[in-house]
Amino acid sequence: MSLGVWVSCSENDSMRIIRIIKSINTARHAAAALCLLLAGTAGAAETRPPLTLAGPASVVSFPLLHMIDSGALKSHADRVTFRLWQNPDQLRVLLANGQVDYTAAPANLPALLANRGEPVRLLNISVWGQLWLVSRDPQVRRYADLSGKVLLTSFSRDLPAILLDEVLRAEHVAGKVTLRRTRDMQDAVALMLAGQADHAVLGEPMASLLLWRNARAGGAPLYRSQSLASAWREAFPGQPALPQAGLMASSRRAPDLALSRAVEHAYAASARWCSAQPRACAELTHRHLPQLPVAAIEASIRVTRLDSRPASEVRPQLEALYRLIADKHPQAIGGRLPDVGFYGP
CATH class of the missing domain: 3.40.190.10 (Periplasmic binding protein-like II)
Incomplete structure (x- = not known):
């Protein structure tokens, strides 16, 4: 029956039917293309997972807060958040549970974790004494x-x-x-x-x-x-630098060298900004840590040497500190110096 209907159509009717069929095919192609585009967009989103930065309420964390507010990592993560920790024991738990990606830490802690078999990496040292x-x-x-x-x-x-x-x-x-x-x-x-x-x-x-x-x-x-830090210089003139705290990559992020380099570079830029703009940095920090008054935050920045240096660059200073710790407090770094690959980024 359908063949008979087709034969009885006029030429104009046939042309209209052909155009309808072409329109349907075009729409199908467009829909398919849109699906592919959306799938590609979804795939891209999946490759930009959120990042969690962490640190204590101290000067070493202030650049992390500026990184978040300035969007320094927007090309690497769709969402970047900050998690405050209160003490190194709490930080160990957060790292063990995979709850942070990059964190400020005392210089000995990543060495301790690395010597216990955790594939973490120390990216930089940024605070050279804050006591x-x-x-x-x-x-x-x-x-x-x-x-x-x-x-x-x-x-x-x-x-x-x-x-x-x-x-x-x-x-x-x-x-x-x-x-x-x-x-x-x-x-x-x-x-x-x-x-x-x-x-x-x-x-x-x-x-x-x-x-x-x-x-x-x-x-x-x-x-x-x-x-x-001043007392340290007087007491240990042979190793006057005091690399006290910096930024480390968690075990799940340390293998991503490109991302870790980007994070370290962004941190260094934010540390320079905080040092050059202590009042603005204090006001930004106060928005994240309202329990700290702006005046106290600004004063802390002004009296702290905030100088971000890649861990690989300051490895001699770190190893001098680690040797002293290993000699008298070996449990604090796991009994030995970390391997060369520990010093990032």
């Missing part, structure tokens, strides 16, 4: 002046504790200073503000926060006595 001695006594100008006194410290097993122990030993006051351990730096700040302690060693920005809050409250004068 300060704060005192109520204007005569206490150096760590050596603490003999016979009580010193508040929240550090017990991590890198700052090791550095403090080494400086006190080098100044010949180890055993002559009573270390009063606090739960964390916030507790040390509270005790100093309440007049229940006279001396404390604090990391930035907590040292600056203590001085700012004390001034605002009209308390008895407190003094920023000596940075631990």
Whole structure:
């Protein structure tokens, strides 16, 4: 029957039918092309997974926050977020659970993980000392002046504790200073503000926060006595640089060398911006960490050497520190120096 209908059509009717068929085919082709385009777009999205950056509420993390706000990694990830951690133990858990991609960390932690078989990589060192001695006594100008006194410290097993122990030993006051351990730096700040302690060693920005809050409250004068980095230079003239903290790649990101290089380069650029624009960096950081006042953040940037250097470039300084740790605190780095491939990016 359909053949009979076709034969009885006029020439004009036939042409209209042909045009309809062509239109249908064209539409099918267009639909197929659109599907391919959408599939390609979806595939591209899948190759740009979100990235989680992490760090403590300290100067080493400030460039990470600028990287997020400036979109420094927009060509590498569709979404970049920041996760705050409170202590190295918490960071170890986050890394073990695959919850962070790149994180700020004390220089010993990635070495420890690498020596335990985790394929992490240290990308850079950006903070070269951020610990300060704060005192109520204007005569206490150096760590050596603490003999016979009580010193508040929240550090017990991590890198700052090791550095403090080494400086006190080098100044010949180890055993002559009573270390009063606090739960964390916030507790040390509270005790100093309440007049229940006279001396404390604090990391930035907590040292600056203590001085700012004390001034605002009209308390008895407190003094920023000596940075631990300065004491380190005096105590160890053969290895004066103190590579304290930097950026590391997690075990799942370390094999991606191109991405790790991009992250390290972006971090370095943001670190330069923070150093050159301390007020703007402080205001940006305050938006992410509102518990810290802008003035204290700005002061912490101004007194901290924020100088991002690739780990491979500063490997001699790192190995000098690792050798000292391995000699007296071997458990802090896993007992030996990391392999050459550890030093990134």
